[in-house]
Amino acid sequence: MSLYVRRWIKIALFNLFIVASIGVVLRYKIAFSLPFIDQKHLLHGHSHFAFAGWISQAIMILLVAYLATQRGETIYKRYRWLLYANLFTAYGMLITFPVEGYGLYSIIFSTLSIFVTYFFAVYYWRDLNKLKIKSTVLYWFKAAVFFNALSSLGAFALAAMMVAKIVHQNWYLAAEYFYLHFQYNGWFFFACMGLLTAKLSAHADLFILKRIFLLFVTAVVPAYFLSALWMNIPTWVYVLVIVAAFAQVIAWVYTLGVIKNQLPVLKSSMPPIAKWLLIFSATALTIKLLLQLGSTIPSLSNLAFGFRPIVIGYLHLVLLGMITLFLLGYMLAYNVITINKKTITGAIIFTSGIIINEIFLMTQGVAALTYTNIPFINEALLAAALIMFTGLLLLLVSQNKKRKSDLNHK
Template sequence: MAFYLQRWIKICLFNLLLVATIGVILRYKIAFSLPFIDQKHLLHGHSHFAFTGWITQSLMVLLVVYIANKKGENIFKKYRFILNANLFTAFGMLVTFPVQGYGAYSITFSTLSIFVSYAFAIMYWKDLNTISEKNIVAWWFKAAVVLNAFASLGAFGLAFMRIEKIIHQNWYLAAEYFYLHFQYNGWFFFACMGLISSKVSIDARPVILNRIFILFAAAVLPAYFLSTLWMPIPLWVYLLVIAAAIAQILGWIYMVGIIKKQAFTLNKTMPVIAKWLLIFSAVALSIKLLLQLGSTIPSLSDLAFGFRPIVIGYLHLVLLGIITLFILGYMFAVKSILINKRSITGTGIFAVGIIINEVFLMTQGVAALNYITIPFINEALLIAAIIMFTGLLILVTNQKIKK
């Protein structure tokens, strides 16, 4: 299994490098002239490939590893077609979106990626049921693949409105946020929680682990309305949203308590670079959960969703600060990434780039609230993108596969 795992991890890291490369191009076009590139179309390719080619591909690989470790067999051959199909659709979107935006080919590839996620969900659910050892980890993973499929309703809603030429901004944004919410707060987050639970569940009380899952599972649906507070919603829905935000914070507090109790054991078995990446990811998640609770205040919600720089900063906090750093940290923790001075240096540079990027984005967002323009902010964000790209280039070129 080690050879197949190393190969897939290397592919995932290369995909992340491609995401960073496109990020540099996008930032360069904002700061300087690049007339032969359509910014909006390239942005669509960037975001779709980041979701499918980097995060989804990596999580699928890591979830397959969990099954393989439990069943004691090389199961990568069984999932080879699905993993390759997901990779194929990701590169299809990477090529077609920058060329035509939302067109026949790009929509075809994005639709195929959804069907691949359905196939993965069905196969993975069945394999989880064959594991004799039953624990909360399986429920995190089952919820993750179901929420991934559920998110596709938002994508199909967007496609329907485009085909029928229904121009209604609130409906369009509601469908878009539906897809995004159940991707990063559903599929991405629940898969990551399942992975971390698989490392701490042995010495943790099952009742506490179950409580954490119940809190997040109960909150995930009403938490969607945190993204739609700019729309008129009934009072009872608003109260549910507040309860969901509080439930997620309580669930995270319980999880942090479990991790703290096992800190000594985890420190002995975990590389230093993995520990720091997971700490940064945990801090970012804590910030995100507090921001969610703060957004339930109507005046703050109107400000947040009214300024694009704040929305972009929030999405980067989730996708880079929480999800990407966690995935890299977990890969280092299970030693699926080659650990040496160069890989540690490259990862460190990448992490610093994320922090710098987030600081600049949030500074730009806060300034936008007061209608203040920060000089050279676009050039500064370009530098942050180049730092992230440089770190990943060092990390990726340092990986080797040993058969």
């Protein structure tokens, strides 16, 4: 990958470090006391910046990098202003949400962020149409940018309810889950699968790759109701939800089959640390899909969405275990991140922190089902956050050290 991509990725990694830093503060405030910080406001800043400043920023960079391999590096100039605009709105939300919560300026920045995604979707869709070689990869990327735009309907619905001061709990949750679903099951997931498919398509059965895409894309809309089974939905919608959950599992089994057939090639073309991060990401996705399948049982769904620790554990499983580890593994596999001893150590520590964090969150969630209080669980979660923070700090230091040495060499 070009030096241009590496520079942007370093910015995205720094943003991930900021997300981890805020995570430490949030966990510290729960375990101890920080009276001058509004927990809810900071949490909003944390989540919005994680979505826009880290994941979306990284995905946009990698999608543009893919386009550059097809159309030449001059394409970077076309998207530079969009990458800067997304970064600007992300930092705007990072500053305004902790200060005022949902207020005038935070809503302005979040709205501007949505418009940036619209522009990116239109630009990217048009550039994909200009490519001479049509492949399944393009379907994944088109679906990704479409679902990113679609998710904004949930955000606008939330804003409309707040402005009108008519916030019914069910409708509020429905709008919130709509946004979240089409972000992490649409934009994030489809973009990552597109990047993966781009690497698999050279030696894979194109018919199987197309089948995998069709199964996932037809399932994504009805799968939204997996997050809304607590609502009074019609029986036929419930049947579609079950079919969608099974379709996603089947599609993933097909994907694992394609990966298995290419294991010798994949192993030889990537460093061990990248391989392990991608394995952990695949494991997280497998757990996620099985949990979704299990949640089609109404009693289990009511339990899961009735306890906040379980919801938080699930979101962290997806955003950290599945998406973040995939992005880091992909970057390491294809030399977007410079690999040295500190890089490897940082990646190992960060991944360990994610696993420990997930174990503690799920333990807390299961204990909540029986209203059991686990001693020192908040302190344990703070420790997990500090482990992730330490790992990312090492990752950043490793990249900056390399850059300085390069400058000295020149």
